[in-house]
Amino acid sequence: xxxxNNIYGGLYTKKVLEIFKNPHNYGKIKNADGIGKVGxxxxxxVMWLYIKVVKNKKGEDFIKDIxxxxxxxxxAISTSSIITDLVKGKTIKEALKITKDNVIExxxxxxxxxxxxSVLAVDALIEAIYDYFSxxxxxxxxxxxxxxxxxxxxxxxxxxxxxxxx
Ligand code: FES
Numbered sequence: 001x002x003x004x005n006n007i008y009g010g011l012y013t014k015k016v017l018e019i020f021k022n023p024h025n026y027g028k029i030k031n032a033d034g035i036g037k038v039g040x041x042x043x044x045x046v047m048w049l050y051i052k053v054v055k056n057k058k059g060e061d062f063i064k065d066i067x068x069x070x071x072x073x074x075x076a077i078s079t080s081s082i083i084t085d086l087v088k089g090k091t092i093k094e095a096l097k098i099t100k101d102n103v104i105e106x107x108x109x110x111x112x113x114x115x116x117x118s119v120l121a122v123d124a125l126i127e128a129i130y131d132y133f134s135x136x137x138x139x140x141x142x143x144x145x146x147x148x149x150x151x152x153x154x155x156x157x158x159x160x161x162x163x164x165x166x
Contacts, residue, residue, distance in 0.1 A: 045072030
């Protein structure tokens with residue numbers, strides 16, 4: 001990963017702040033094909049990710065539209081926005097390869113203390129794809145299932161803590 005070349009006293013890069021002020025793909029998709037709902041048990045930030053999936057010319061599932069709603073910090077909003085840019089127009093297979101390092105790199109870096117915020121965005125994507133696979137009775141890999149179960153555990157804790165989130 002490239003060195004964090006941010007200019008705001010070692011905090012956020014210019015790109016992070018620009019995206020925070022003007023996030024892309026913010027909102028909800030009505031009748032979304034997959035919804036990812038995740039939260040961070042430490043800070044309490046929460047995120048919803050919505051995907052619309054169609055077949056491309058090769059017959060592969062691809063993400064035609066993606067939107068998010070995030071209640072969280074600057075990094076949470078910016079990473080949510082950038083993941084929608086990274087994913088839109090990609091096949092599901094390609095989308096599943098996106099990592100938190102890709103997200104951080106696309107933002108020109110994040111303060112280390114904020115790395116966990118990028119995990120929220122990646123987890124929401126995993127959950128939206130898992131939801132799409134489950135609803136459409138598609139085969140789910142062992143790796144995706146494991147990731148989903150780990151994310152679910154955190155979600156259960158948050159739901160117990162914040163009843164209003166359900
Ligand atoms: Fe919670 Fe950033 S501090 S996601």
